[in-house]
Structure formats: C-alpha cells, structure tokens
Amino acid sequence: MKLPFRLLFCYLLISLVLISCSSTKKNVVTVTGSENQWPMSGGPDGSWKIETSLKVPTKWSVRTGENIKWKKTLPEGGQSGIAVWGDKIFLTINPPNDDPTYSEASDVKGGATNKDIVLFCLNSNNGDIVWNKTIKGTIESEYNYGFSDATTPTPMTDGKHVWAINASGGMACFSMEGHLVWERTWQPIPVTPNRPFNKQFDSIIFEDFILNVEPAVENDSIRTTAWNYLHAFDKNTGNRLWVTKAAVTNYNTPVLGETKDGKPAILMGRGGPHSVPERPVGLSLISLHDKTQGEALWHWEPKEKNNVSGWGALSTQHWNGEKASWFYEGKSHLTIDTKTGKLVSQKDMRIVDLNKYDTISKKYNLQKDVEIKDFGGAYHYHYHCNIPVGEYVYFMGLYKPFIKRHHTTTGKTEYLEVPEEMSEDGGYIWKKQSNDGLNSQGQLHSSDNRTRGGGFQKCFLGSPTVINDYIYFTSAIGIVYVIDANAEKLDESAIIAINDLGERGKTWTVNSLSFASGNIYHRTMKEIVCIGK
Template identity: 80%
Template structure:
C-alpha cells in the first residue's frame, strides 16, 4: 500500500507528452480544443505537449481553477473552443419541491433542454438557449436523459442535440442559425430512450442516431439509423442502410488505407429491434459516403452476442472490439470485417484489496462462474488502447483490462469513495441524488446507488497514456495504460468531484488548453493550475 500512496500523493502534479496527431477525421483547427464528445477526432483520446493535471480534489480545492453551481442537473459532456465552453442542462423546475420532512419523492420532466455557454476562464455565463424536443423526458434517469448528447463546435458555430427529439445550430454568440425536431422511438413514457449515443461532428456533417423517416420505403420505420445533416443548413444529406441500436455509441476513425469511416453496432437487451446483430463499418469518404464497407455478424443469438452493441464502438486500423456479455471477447479485422479471434474472459487474474491486511493481493486464474458471484463478468465504459481493451465493472468496483492478442484478462479493485481524511472507502456507497437547489428530480432510485451501479456511466477518455474513468459518485480513477501489470502500480491518482454522498455524475470529462472540465448534477468544474 505504501507504493499506492506514493503514487497518489508524490507522483507529481502534471504529465507532459508529444503533440496531438491529426488524422482525416480531426475537426479543423481543433488542436488543444474539445469540439465534441470524443475530442478532436472523436476517438476519446488526445495527445498533448501541454501539462495536464492528474491529481485534484474539489473537496480540498487542490488544483481547482474554478467551479460554478448549476440551476439544474444534466448529463452531457462539455465542448470547448478557446475561451468558451458548451454543455446542456434540464430546465429548472420548482415542482415538485423536495422536502425531507414530508419525504416527498422526486420527479421532473421536460421536452426541452437548455444549452449553456460559459467563459472557460472563470465560469461566467455568457448566454443560454432552449433546444426544443418532442417527447416529455424524465430528468437524470440513470440510463440517459434528454441532455445526454454533448454539444459540438468548430469555433464558428455550436450545435446541440436534444435526445427527446430536437437539434439546433447557433453562432458562437448565441444567435439561432437553424433548428429542427424529430420523433424518437418511445420505449416507456418519460423514458423514450436508453441512449448511449453521443455527438459526432465530421467535416461539414452532423451525425445523429434517429429512426427512419415516415415516408422511407427502404428502411424499417421502427428502427434507428445513422443520419448525416449539413451542419450549416440542417438539411439531411444521407442515411445509412444499416441500422444502429440506440444503446450503441458509433466511433470515428481511419481505415487501413487512411480513409475516414465510422463503426456502428446492433444488438442488446430489452428487445432492441435492429438487426442483424453485429457491426458495420460505414464509409465517410466522399465517394459512396454513408455506404457500408463491410458488415459482420456473430454466430450466436442476440441474448449472448448482442452485448457488444452496448459499447462505445472503439476500433483502429487493424482491430475492432466486440463482447459476448463479458464472458468472451471477439476481435474483428477492420480491413475485411472478418473474425480474428474469440477469447475467454471468465478466467481472470484479480488484484484485490485486502481491507484487513491493508494491501493488495493477487488472485490468479479465478473462474468467474455466474452473474451472482462476487466477481462479475459484465463490462462497462470501454476504451481500446492498441491491443488492450480497458473497461470498468458494472456492479463491482473494478477497472479491468483484456488483451486481444494473448487473451489475458486482469481485474484491479478500486475504492468506491474517499473519506473525510483522504483515506479510501472500499464498501458500497450512495448519494443523495439532489441538484444544487436541494431538489430530487430523478424518480429512479438506481440513480442514488453506489459508484458502480446499474446505469450508463460516462465513457473514459485518454490523455497521452493516462486513462480517466469516472464513477457515478464523482470519483475519477487515473490509470497508466503503459503499466505492464494492472495492479496498484497502474493507479496514478484517485480524485473527487465533490462532497461525499452528495455528488452524482454520468458524463465524460473533457480536456482543452491544459485544463480538464468535468461536471456533476450540482456544478461544473474547471481543473487546472
């Protein structure tokens, strides 16, 4: 444990590495900016020569540049361009009021969301705009709400997507350029989506996952597809023939011959309709843009194979990643769309923290037998780093790593919380679920669960060789992807985003110009020196 504390408190404040590499999907002029959910090139990764904080605490004020209370919660990531930041919240709502005395249960909903523009240097509100939607949607549902998609910006305009069925374009000073509405597929009343999709900006296009148009005679009207819109006019340019599950998060990238493409997936629980289960690599090059370069289908039925569509669909020029319910991992050749390998993920090495001995112990070749065991095989919040796939446990506090070449799977137990003296808390925790006004506007009690719970946590991002994972309680784990073993030496820092038991978040952090930006249900935070 001495090594762990040495890493956490003495490893140094800052990291520095090489300048970010530009590829064919990088937003023009976006070096040191964060133009959309996945960063400059949509990969959720960035390389920078600027110094970036790895250690901070909102509770103590360590390396907190500024923070600002928000009038209502929301789930979007944060887009940044120069001295402006953009994110969305739900509209403030005083009905119902929360009262501990009356034990009034929470619940609020709206068709609309609010796009906020703040000064990136001090948090001052510059302007706010309403983005209209179609379906009344519950606030702060643990599996997404209307504010889930991150705004996008190219430094000239900013775009916001309302997952309840709206989209709008504004100038950087807040003037409306265009707006449109669309009809999401309703799942249940006030929860029209379980939506992991996030925003994508590519060249002159805004990409969004929506159902087929009513008059479409080619596509199935009850299915979702990837739609491309002209970013200046808002007019639809093309729609994929291949469907995409609304759980799925498509990811931009470059093919083996340096052409732009995007990977989409189908499948998953709760009777998602889109078929066939599997992956499609969609061409984004000018010729035949929107067509599939290849399609891949697994051999097994959806209840086993479809879980890969719950992923942020990471890939590189050689490999794409697909999970079989966390029990096995499949690697797909991104040149051909053919299966490369299928590896067992139920025999794992576990670095578990012994709370009595106060040190980590390595458990070799542990057999993960079933869902109800103390070590679960389910995966969550993934990112691909060369031949490794990193992800978090869904129900238990583990960061995990699977090697796509040798098939090794490692679990590293992490604390769920940090206590009042700076020590780590290894037991299950909870939070109050309140916004900054003391209101309980989420009626789903799973929102108030522990840091590793049944909800959609924000995707991790990678800055240089460090991966930043965030749990629902606002604890951020910084993991060194260069670590030879996934043990305590891989932990660079464990940071907080707010008070214990009073902090909740399901969005990803963003990085720009040497600062990290993050948010909770209560406030937005700028992390920097």
Template identity: 55%
Template sequence: MNKFVKYTGCFVALLFVACNTAQNSVTTVADGENQWPMSGGPNGSWKVKTDEHVPIKWSVRTGENIKWKTTLPEGGQSGIAVWKDKLFLTINPPNDHPKHAEIVKEYQKIKSIYQSNFECQVLVLEKKKDQQFKKYKQKLKPVAEAWKQELDKNAYYQHGSTLEKPEIEKNMLRKHKIGKEYEKVLKKYNAYVHQQSKDLKKDYVELERLRKLKNGGASSKDVVLLCLNSETGKLLWKKTVKGTIESQYNYGFSDATTPCPATDGKHVWAINASGGMACFTLDGNLVWERTWQPTIGRPFNKQFDSMLFEDLIFNVEPPVAGDTEREKGWNYLHAFDKKTGKRVWVTQQALTHYNTPILGETVDGEPAILIGRGGPHGVPERPVGLSLISLVKENQGTEIWNWEPVEQNNESGWGALSTQHWDSEKASWFYKGNDHATINTKTGELIAKKPLSLVNQYNFDKVKQSYSLEENVKIKGLQNQRHCNLSDEDNLFYMVRYNSYLAKHNVITGLNEHLEVPNDIDANGKYIYGHPQTNDGLNSKGQLNAADARTRGNGFQKCFLGSPTMINNYIYFTNAVGMVYVIDANTEKLDESALVAVNDLGESGKTWSVNSLSYANGKIYHRTMKEVICIE
C-alpha cells in the first residue's frame, strides 16, 4: 500500500482561509484574483494563495479528477492563460505530413534492400581483391575504433537515451578531430562501394530521403492562438499570429509558441517568438498586430514569457533600427502600450535569449522586473549578471541596481538560464556545476555563494520498498534544470538534470537535499522507480514534427522546462514526459513525507510537455503535445 494513500481523494481541503495574495500586489493584473492572466499567474510570480479547493491528485490515464480533455491538432509549448469561461494557448500551425509509422515502415523496407545490396557489393570487391577497396577498408578500421573509444569515454553521450544518442553523436562528429576524420574516411569508403552499382546508388538516395522524413521535423514563421471554453474545452475560435523567421516545432529548448498568452479579461495578447505580437478582443477580433525581427545566429531557446503591468505588455527584442544607444546584436526588454502596440520604452540593460524575467516588488513595495545576462553558445549580452528594472512611473525602464559575478561567463553565466525568481529580500543565481549565489534585492550585493554538490539524498530502495537517507553524497558534474526552479522564502527548489530527483537548497544554511521520485506509475497506481520512460515525440495525428531527438528523452533530459507552480504550500513540478510531482514546501525535510502526489498527463511513453501548469477558479489547466487538460 502506498504510504501517500491519504492524498488520493478528489481534493485536499485547505485548512485556512486566505485571500489571494495577488490582490494586495501592485504587479497584479486588475481583477485577476482566481484567474491566470499571464505566464506566472495573477502577479507573474507562479505563486498564489487561495481559499478555493485545490486539485492535488489526478490521472489522465485513468480519468481520475479529469473534468475534460481537448485534442490539439498540433503541438506547442505555451502556458495557458485563463479568464473566467475562456482560456488561451498557442500551437504551431497543423500540416499534412504523413504519419510517422508509415514513414518508418517504408524506411525499414528500403534500408533492408540497401544493406543487402551494399553487403553484396562488398563481397564482390573482396572476391575480386580490389586494391583500392582494400586501402579504404584498412584505413577505416582504426579510425572507426578510435571514434568508438571517443564515444565510450564521453559522459554526455553515455548519459543520453537511445533516442538522444544519434543527435549527440552527430554534434560530436562536427567538433572532434577524430570524428571529422572518421566521417571523411567512411564517406570515401561508402562512395567507392556505391560506384559499383547503379541500383545501390538509387537505393541510397531513396534511403536518405526517407531517413530525413523519419527523423521528423516541421517549421513555420507563424503560430496559432486558440480560445477554448474553460468549462467544457470546446474550441471557440483560432487566429494566426504572424512571425518573421522560421522556427522548428517543439524543439526541446523552445519554439515560436513558447510565450504564454496574456489577458486582462477584456483583451488577449499573443507573442510569437519567431517575430510577432497581436492583440484580440475576447471574441477574437483583431485590435492590433506587429512583427519584429529576432536576432539571427543567436541561440533560440526558451527565453522570456508573457508579462502584463498596468497598461504595458513586455517583450524581448533587439534594438529598433537606428538605435545608436544599444548594441545591434543584443536583446533588451521592450515595453509596449497594450492597447495600441506602440513601443513605450526600452531598457538600457540587455538580457539574453535564455533568460526568463520575473515581475516582483521591492522591499518598499515598488514594482520591478529582474533580468539576467550570460550563458553558453556565445550569447553576446554583457555584463554577465543581474539587473533589477524599475516599473515606478517616473523611473520606468531604468535600473535600480546591477550585479556582476566576479567569475567568468563559462562558470557564472549559467544563472541567466534560470527563471529569474526573486522576492523583496533576495534573488537566485546558479553557477555552472556546483554553486548557487543569493543576491540582496535591496542593494544588489552578494549575500552568499554556497555549494550545491554536497547532498543528503533520500533514495528509494526497490528491494525494501522504502526510502533511506544517504548523507554527504558528493555530486560530480552537477547540472541543474535551469528552467525548473522556484524560490520560497529561504529555500530554493529545483529539478535535477539527468537523474530523477527533486532538490531543495537552503540559501541560509547551505543544506542540500535530494528526493528520488518515481519515473512512472503502473496500471495499479504503484510508483515505478529506476526505470525511466522515453517519449515517442508524436503529436495527436501521429506525426513526428519534433525533429530534435532530445525531445524524446526520459523526462529529466537536457531541455528547458517551464517554472514550477506554487499553490498555497504545494509546489507542482512537471517533467518532460508529463509526470507532475506535488511536494509540500512546508515539510522540515525534503524526504518522502514531502511528496504529496505523483500524477500523469497521459499515456506512458507517449506524453510530452515543457510548459507550466495554470490554476484558476479551483481548477488546474495543463497541456501536452497532444491535448489540453482540465483538472478539478
């Protein structure tokens, strides 16, 4: 019997009556209490307090506590905005690509024919004692062995799932000297064999065509904004939001649909990360639209998310043409009049594509936004670090303070990959690998830098069927899930990358705790530990429009997940295969008593999600690549 059976009822009744804290916040969308008007909820923090009953336990697989589900014609990554009887989300434009199963069947057929013909030609060449073929074969053997050894010792490759490894190897081949040599020799070897037969050449051309189709993929400049009835899931209307550059569908780190729509109960705004914005009435009538040109050649990863403040809506863009005060290839926070779409101001401080700014209030109760700079793959914005940007009328868009780490970007800059959670006292900043910094949000000064690598781990013993504590475990090569973090008072919560753990770091004491969580749930509701799921990457029509193999990982793979959502004292983490872990942030230790529930968003191995859940009017709304879900 699962020890958490006491939580398997329909709801957990909250034992206190609390007004929604967002009502008292100057950053709250007007009349937004009990709604979810933008990415982080009523005040943009991903935290709400409510006296409504809150769904804790559910299952899409069994239908437990599921009010409705609506199938999506294509995938997407945005959060869900909710206002009374309407909800909004974005998807990629549907297309008529073949079902993946049909492509795979044809590919396997041609592959079998090609391999048989190739082996036949090799035998002919060996029988003829072809000297040129012998030279190619002799040269191929040592470089093939050297490349295998390179793969065997590469931790990133070895950590990858079966689905991820081909893409990882492909990237490694481009960078490694041995890989380049291996590819060069292999290409000459294969080309020589192909020359021996016209039929073999034709088979190879067809095999390559089908291989590309089998690998999947789709792209578009535009996204589609959907409006559904929040009580029934019925589609009310859909509108196209234009963009300017092509974006591949369902990339594991973001796509054009990443930003959550935003609404104030009168209008709804959608941001297309491929270069577009639009405003509609709640009935779907266009009010205004604009396009813009994202930076090209820069990492296109899960960056900003939707934020409304008074009459402003924010976006992250390069400077406008002719702006001589800002760097042309950098990104900045832009504020627009939400009623007209006209630009109001632009920050002097830049932020990276990777960064997710967060609204909040200073110790004096003044509104502000925290933004960050830094990260891998040559992001140019400098200086690395944080800037707190004022939203007070007379100072809007100007910095309150700037903080710069003393370490180089390759170590410190990874903090810009986090969702930039903060409160009136402190902000959070991750270093690559082992450390976390806490910044004083009153002054912008460093409070403390503490290691994350010495951990008390609560591990599940599959033989004893119980948890045990292992203290002072040294974690090597630690990488934190940069977009799945949330702070609550003195504690930082996050998901650990590559291993099925949730983590808690006390920024005052430095205590680190890891709780192993189940990878799946069986048909009887029993938790399954130590057997990671994979994901087929298919949409509801059976198409593989997600080309990046890293999308099809085990849930804790390298990808950018949306922020956790905190409702009262419960934090909801969603991993990439649609498992939702609910923990109680008030427990003294992050041990098994903190794990309130483990929920699913769909069938094992066939569910994918990287967005945050939304809460409104006593219901949770979530989405996967295949459907929208209402939980009550």
C-alpha cells in the first residue's frame, strides 16, 4: 500500500527528528532510556564513547568563564565521575570536617580519613543542591589519594533510582527524590593502611543488576578470602546474585562491552603487581548473557614472567568486539582477539615518531624513528590512560607531557608533546608544574605528596572520553586536551583545543568528564563545572 505524499513526508520528517535526537549508538549493554543522559561512569553503554548529533563543547576556560554555564564550589574533595539524568546530576565527596586551614608554617601534614562518603544530587541546570545522603562504610580511608579514594566509583542511575558505592565498604540505593530504598555494607581488603582501593572499580549497571568489586564472602570454599572478585547485585533489593571465579587485579577497572556476536560481557585484568594473591596474570572476559552470567568466556595469560607482564592491566582496560589491549611495561603492545581470547599480534612500541616542541624556535620538530631506550629515558615509554579508536590505541604519557598513539596493525607509534599548563596571558607553559593539593576550604587532606604533583604524574587519572571524533584527556592539574581522533598524523594539527578546569597551581582532578544534553560536566577537588553555551 502506498502512503499519501503528505503522510510519507511526515513519516520521514519524524524519523529524521528521532535519529537526530539520538545521543548514542545503541547496543545490548546500553542503559534503557539513556539517550542524552550519562547513567554511569562510562556513559550510556559503559564504553566512555558516545556519538551524538548535538553540538559538542570543545573550547572553554573556567579561569575566564568562556563557555562555562555554571560552576559550584564543593565543600570537600572527591573523585567520582558525574552521573546525569534529566535535571539531576549525582556525584560523591568525602565528608567535610573542621580541620584547620593549611599553611606552610603550620604542622598540618594532611591525612584526613573517614569511613563514610556523601552522595550529592544537584540540579543540572544551575548546580543547586537538591539533596545529599551519607553512604556508610566500614573502614577508615584516606581522602584524595592520587590512586583513588573511597569516593572513586561514579554513582549510577536509570532515571528511577540512583545507586552509590563507597569503596570503604558501603553501597546504597535511593529514589530520585532521595528516599532510601536499601543499603548494605561489606568489608574491604586494605591494599595499604587506610587505602582499601586502587582504582579497582568504576560503576557498571546492566539490566536489573549493578556490579561491584569486593572480597569473597565468608566461608567461600572456592575463592580466596584474601582478594577481590566481581560481584553482581539485584539493583532493586541489594541481594547478591553471583560472583566471578576469576579475581580482579589491583589497579584495574573492569569495562563493560559487547562481543562480536552481540552478547554482553565485561573485561577485567587478573594477577598483577604488589603481591596480588590471584594468578594467573592476564585478562578474563566475563559473560553477562542469560544463564552464563558471571562465567568466564575465556582467559588469556601472557607467557612472560610477572615482573615483565604484570603491569599490563593498569587502570581502565578498554576493549571492543574485535580486540583488547595489553602492554608489556609500555615497551610493546599486544592485541588479543576478544572472540577467542587468543593473541593476535605483538608490536614493539620503542621506535617512535616524536613531535617535540622547541621553546626557542617556538615550533614543533618531527624526529622520525627515535628509539625510546629505557624507563628513565628522556621521553619515557610508559603508557597511561588509554582508549582505542579504530585501529589506534591512544594514551597519555606518564611523567612526561605527551599524547601518544599506537597503530595496532602496523605497529607505528607516535608521540606528540603538549604543554603542561597555560599562563595567565593565555600562552602555554612547557615545563613541569605543581598544585597546592588543597580543597575549597583551604584544607590539606591528602598525605601523599604525589597529589600535589604536576599534570603528568604517577597517579590514576580518569579514563579518556570520546565524543564523536574528539578524544578528551584530562591531566591531574585540570588541563583538558581535545584531540582529533581521525588525525592523519599526530602532530600540532591534531590538537583541537587545550582547556582549563580551574586556577593555575590550585586545581587537581583524577576524574573523567560526562556529557548529556549538549553539556559537559567535569569536576576538580574544589568544584563542579557545567560546560556549554
């Protein structure tokens, strides 16, 4: 039957409108109804990637107010990402206290601790506080540790409820209006005193359950009670549904995804450094599909000894339906087939094309086939904060200010030096910086000096985020580098923008940004900001 022309025209117009309003490419792990929302740490499908027809902010400055819709001072630091749904946003902070203001002449050395954290609900249009609730914990944890703290897991929401996880041993569910639905506590394993974490988890919600990383339950005859596993909980009741047999390594954040045959799964790292009791070192792909939920689809184990291979699953372990990444101390990159769990290729990463900025001539100079010799070398071969885009894996330098990428097929590796800071007149600063490490009240609550280091330092930064063709990298001192993901060459032309999240020398963050309804939401130790026009 043929439709009348007017009816056909209206049908096509409505279809185009619906398509243009879509903010993400849907797959089996996309949270229902999450178009134009940010329901968990990695966005609608947990991948830290989104495609949208909305206008995306790329240039802003908190210092000048450029493209800043609003900003709101936070009473204490925190590290969670920001969940967004409609007119509400959610984040967590450490509980404020009455410690004295820091001064160099005082004896205050930092080191505030608490068992609990605070969940904030803010109005997404102006940052006003709607409500806040305490999430109870069970052990004392240090504030603002550079490798994560009790507030690190991002809240989760499906538009009906919001869930928050306290890495110090707590979890709770609330209605969108702030009414408690359920809460539970658990006993973490301290990695070191007052540090029961190390970026071991960020939030994941899938269908009717939420995930968390916790030790095995008491009297578990299969798992060791000395280490952590991935646990699934009924999001409506908080009851435990299943626990993986494979453990999760120190420093690794499992990542949600979809297999090549369209099945939901989660990739996590195993074994690892600092006397992790679980073996073997490697990767495990865990099924989230029907009756196989919680079971391993495959395990991949490197052949090399742990002191060589055991650092491969640091921080966020990104993957897609084709492949996953593993790094051998940054010296080589391995590609693992995510359908079979078999090794596809191993490419050396120590011969690079180096785009370095000359501060005398004020120009970039390209040096081809530079050998990166060792750990203490001038440019350093370590990777940090990675994300795959097409055939490339993009990542930040560790210790040195470089954005890098590695072509997983050809093995070509490129380094692009970026400025570490911006000066008060809008120029760039090409030397190492530092920050005061203070919260908005002028208190020093981190005892680890690395919190007061530069933008490229040894800490666990938030995952990069990809919006359309832009990759957003955030340094520890709040500089956000926007990179063209499709750049033919990783040179100066690949830099779309360099932005700030706050005052020079007074800004610190280890957060990922969130994107919803055309706005970017980001945070530092001192404040939360809404970026957009």
